[in-house]
Amino acid sequence: MIGVAKTYTIRGFVLETIMEFATRSLSQQESRVVLALAEQRRRAVGREDVIHLLGANPKAADHVIHSLRRKGWLERASWGKYLLIPPERGPEALGESNLLALASRIVEPYYIGYGTAAAHYGLTTQHRGVIWLVTPVHVRDRRVGDSEVKIVNPVPRKFFGFGLVDILGYPVILSDREKTALDCIDRPDLAGGVGEAAYILATASRRLDWGKAASYLERIGSNALARRFGWLADHAGADVPPAERERLLRLAGRGNKAFLGPRDEVKGAIGYNRTWRLFVNVTREDLNDSAGLGRLQTIQRET
Numbered sequence: 001m002i003g004v005a006k007t008y009t010i011r012g013f014v015l016e017t018i019m020e021f022a023t024r025s026l027s028q029q030e031s032r033v034v035l036a037l038a039e040q041r042r043r044a045v046g047r048e049d050v051i052h053l054l055g056a057n058p059k060a061a062d063h064v065i066h067s068l069r070r071k072g073w074l075e076r077a078s079w080g081k082y083l084l085i086p087p088e089r090g091p092e093a094l095g096e097s098n099l100l101a102l103a104s105r106i107v108e109p110y111y112i113g114y115g116t117a118a119a120h121y122g123l124t125t126q127h128r129g130v131i132w133l134v135t136p137v138h139v140r141d142r143r144v145g146d147s148e149v150k151i152v153n154p155v156p157r158k159f160f161g162f163g164l165v166d167i168l169g170y171p172v173i174l175s176d177r178e179k180t181a182l183d184c185i186d187r188p189d190l191a192g193g194v195g196e197a198a199y200i201l202a203t204a205s206r207r208l209d210w211g212k213a214a215s216y217l218e219r220i221g222s223n224a225l226a227r228r229f230g231w232l233a234d235h236a237g238a239d240v241p242p243a244e245r246e247r248l249l250r251l252a253g254r255g256n257k258a259f260l261g262p263r264d265e266v267k268g269a270i271g272y273n274r275t276w277r278l279f280v281n282v283t284r285e286d287l288n289d290s291a292g293l294g295r296l297q298t299i300q301r302e303t
Contacts, residue, residue, distance in 0.1 A: 026071070029056075030073070033050055034084070043084055043169060044077070044081065044082070045081075047061065047062070077101075077103075078105050083102060099131060099144050100116070100170075102144045103144050106139065109159075110137075112133060112134070113179070114180070114183050114184055116132045117132075117180040117183075118181075123199075126196060129148060131149045133149050133151055134175070135152075157219065157221060160216075161175055161176055161179025162174060162175045177204050177208060180204070181208065182216055186228075198289075201236060203293065205233065210240050214247045217229065217248070223251060224255065226251035227258045227278040229248065230251075231280065234275075234276075235287060236294035239294065249275075253277070258278050258279070260281060266282060266283065268284075
C-alpha cells in the first residue's frame with residue numbers, strides 16, 4: 001500500500017498520496033505499475049505494457065489491471081488499452097472533457113471532429129452525448145462512459161487538418177478551427193444541423209485563418225462546399241480579407257448549382273444566390289442565430 005498523507009515528486013510529476021479511502025489503497029504490484037507510469041510521464045498503457053512492467057504472466061497482469069480499474073486508477077479506453085488517472089488529480093481527471101482522451105485510444109490514425117471539436121473550441125453551446133471520431137479505419141461505434149463514440153470514415157482527400165491538443169494532460173488529436181468549420185458545413189448532420197453549422201462558422205470567424213481555410217478548400221476540391229462556406233461567411237458578416245474572398249469566389253465559380261440544406265422543397269426558403277451560385281434551401285429563421293454574428297464580433301474586437 002502507498003503511504004497516507006505523503007507528498008513527493010518524480011521528474012516534476014507530483015504524486016500526492018491522498019489515499020485515505022480504502023478503495024484507493026494499492027498493493028505492491030499495483031503501486032509498481034502506477035509509479036512506473038508516473039515516473040515515465042505516461043498517460044496511456046496497454047495490457048502488454050503491464051505484463052512487461054510486472055514481469056508477470058498475462059493472467060496475473062489482468063488481475064492487477066482489473067484491480068486498478070476497480071480502485072479508480074485506470075480507465076479502459078478500448079480493448080487492451082487504458083488511461084492512467086493521474087494520482088494528483090483523482091477520478092475527476094477523466095470527467096466529461098476527458099472522455100475525448102478515452103475515445104482517442106480506440107483507433108489510429110484518427111481525429112476528433114465535427115460537433116465534438118466545435119464544442120471543445122467553444123464554437124457551439126450545444127453539448128451532445130456523441131463523440132465524432134474520424135478515421136480511415138473501419139471500426140464499430142462504441143460507448144465511452146456516458147457518451148457514444150460515432151465513427152466517421154472520410155474519403156482520403158478530406159482526412160487532414162488536425163493536430164495534437166492537450167486536454168487535462170492527455171494528448172488528443174482534434175481538427176483545427178478551420179477544418180472544424182469546414183467539416184461542419186460539409187456534414188451539418190454531424191454538427192447539429194445547418195443552423196448550428198452556420199453558427200459555428202460565424203463564431204469561429206473572429207479567429208479563423210482565411211488563407212488556411214481557402215487552402216483547405218482547394219485541397220478538398222469541392223466547389224459546392226466552397227459555395228456554402230462563402231455564402232455562410234457573407235451571411236455571418238465575417239471580415240474576410242478581399243484577396244481571400246476572391247480566392248473563394250474562384251473556387252466556387254466552377255460546376256453546377258449547389259444546395260445548402262435539403263434537396264426537398266422547403267417553404268419560405270431563402271432561395272438562389274447569384275454571387276455564390278447556391279440555392280439556399282433553408283429559411284431565414286433557421287439561420288437567425290448566425291446572421292451578422294461575425295460583424296458584431298469584429299466591432300466588439302475593435303472597441
